Amino acid sequence: QAKNAGRNQFQAYDKLSASKQNRKLDLVKQLHHAINNNEISLVYQPVVKLSDGRIVGSEALLRWTNENNEIIGPDEFIPIAEHSGQIINIGNWVIQQACQQCKIWREAGAVNHAMAINVSSYQLKDPKFSKRLSDILTALSLPAECIHIEITENIAITEDQVCVATLHELAELGTRLLLDDFGTGYSCLSYLKDLPFNVLKIDRSFMPANNTIASTIIAMGHELNMEIIAEGIETQSCYEFLKNLNCQYGQGSLFQKPVPPSEFDIFKQFRFHSEKTNLK
Ligand code: C2E
Ligand code: MG
Ligand code: MG
Ligand code: MG
Numbered sequence: 416q417a418k419n420a421g422r423n424q425f426q427a428y429d430k431l432s433a434s435k436q437n438r439k440l441d442l443v444k445q446l447h448h449a450i451n452n453n454e455i456s457l458v459y460q461p462v463v464k465l466s467d468g469r470i471v472g473s474e475a476l477l478r479w480t481n482e483n484n485e486i487i488g489p490d491e492f493i494p495i496a497e498h499s500g501q502i503i504n505i506g507n508w509v510i511q512q513a514c515q516q517c518k519i520w521r522e523a524g525a526v527n528h529a530m531a532i533n534v535s536s537y538q539l540k541d542p543k544f545s546k547r548l549s550d551i552l553t554a555l556s557l558p559a560e561c562i563h564i565e566i567t568e569n570i571a572i573t574e575d576q577v578c579v580a581t582l583h584e585l586a587e588l589g590t591r592l593l594l595d596d597f598g599t600g601y602s603c604l605s606y607l608k609d610l611p612f613n614v615l616k617i618d619r620s621f622m623p624a625n626n627t628i629a630s631t632i633i634a635m636g637h638e639l640n641m642e643i644i645a646e647g648i649e650t651q652s653c654y655e656f657l658k659n660l661n662c663q664y665g666q667g668s669l670f671q672k673p674v675p676p677s678e679f680d681i682f683k684q685f686r687f688h689s690e691k692t693n694l695k
Contacts, residue, residue: 442492443499445481450508455479457512458673461683462531462644465658465665468685472529472563473520474666475513476673477505497537506538511551514562516676518555525681531563531593536571536578545584552588559589565616567595568606579610586611593644598632607639619647619667624656633660651687 449455459473477489496502510532517530538544552559564585572578586592593614594606598621606612615636621629622645629645636643645657648667657665670685 439495439498442481442487442495443501446479446492446496446499446501446505449479449481450504452482454481455505455508456675457509457516458675459516459679460666460673461671461679462529462664462666463670463685465654465662468687470525470681470683471527471664472531472561473679474531474565474673475509475516475533477509477533493535497535500537502535502537503541506535507547509533510548514551514555514557517561518557519676520679520681521557521561523681527561528681529561529563529591531565533565533567533595536566536569536575539566539572539578539581540575542577542581544581545588548585548590549588560591562590563593563614564590565593565595568597568600568603570603573603573606573609582610598628607641612641614642614644616644616646617662622647622649622653622667624650624653629657630660633657633662637661654687655689 456478457475458478459475461470462472462474463469464471477493479487479489479492481487493502496505513530513532517528520528541547548562549559552562566572566582572582582592591613592611593616594612595616596618597615599618615632617629617632621632633643642664643662644664644666645662646666648654648657648665648669650669653667654665654669671683
């Protein structure tokens with residue numbers, strides 16, 4: 416009896432993993448056409464200076480609407496594209512597109528607008544990565560400092576000599592390096608000592624205000640002379656909490672969710688009435 420139950424459970428699990436596997440294979444097939452069919456696009460989320468509510472830049476985030484009009488989030492398809500190798504083509508497209516958008520906004524008057532681009536560790540394994548980025552910047556006559564490369568902490572980076580070399584080349588070129596989702600994954604502090612990161616991005620999972628982890632990461636970042644960006648700011652109390660800790664920058668739905676370029680107002684300034692104004 417117990418044996419049978421066990422076997423049934425195992426079969427159920429097997430079916431589930433088989434259907435997951437089929438879904439992955441489907442997505443890999445569909446991803447092949449995604450770029451040429453114009454199915455992928457970038458949305459942009461403002462990065463806000465917390466002290467004055469001004470937009471200092473934006474983060475480019477991928478969106479994919481496949482041929483069945485299904486919207487597939489990057490958290491699902493990026494790992495698949497990394498596994499299949501398609502991340503290289505997609506990643507190149509993202510960089511080209513985001514750099515062009517940055518140029519458009521700087522020429523429209525947001526002269527210091529910075530563009531944050533998420534880059535997978537698989538892309539950093541290409542020894543020509545920094546050369547290709549540098550060629551794009553030259554072609555667009557964009558200064559390297561306005562490009563912020565976001566890398567999620569990942570053990571693969573420190574263990575791969577080419578990745579480490581690429582990071583140093585990018586720093587040499589003058590792009591800024593941001594350590595994304597800090598505190599969620601591998602969190603090895605030797606990253607901060609050995610690799611040329613300029614900015615820590617605190618993961619949104621630490622965001623409910625008054626969180627000790629968020630304040631500890633901010634204090635540590637200050638000690639290390641790194642700038643801090645908080646992601647996932649959804650409430651005014653969270654914003655004020657972070658501002659009071661001198662966290663310099665933030666992103667989140669309190670300001671704006673990611674939007675297509677046509678809906679992005681580069682000159683917007685976010686203002687909030689202090690919650691304390693009602694107090695005598
Ligand atoms: P990430 O780089 O940490 O991006 C932040 C995520 O938080 C985004 O999810 C953003 O839409 C979401 N977010 C922003 N503000 C809020 C908020 O106030 N509340 C909540 N609940 N969420 C907020 P998204 O766009 O789904 O992207 C997920 C992840 O996919 C990104 O995390 C990044 O790791 C990856 N990704 C996105 N675009 C690219 C890309 O072009 N290349 C690579 N390699 N990865 C990308
Ligand atoms: Mg990011
Ligand atoms: Mg992040
Ligand atoms: Mg994240």
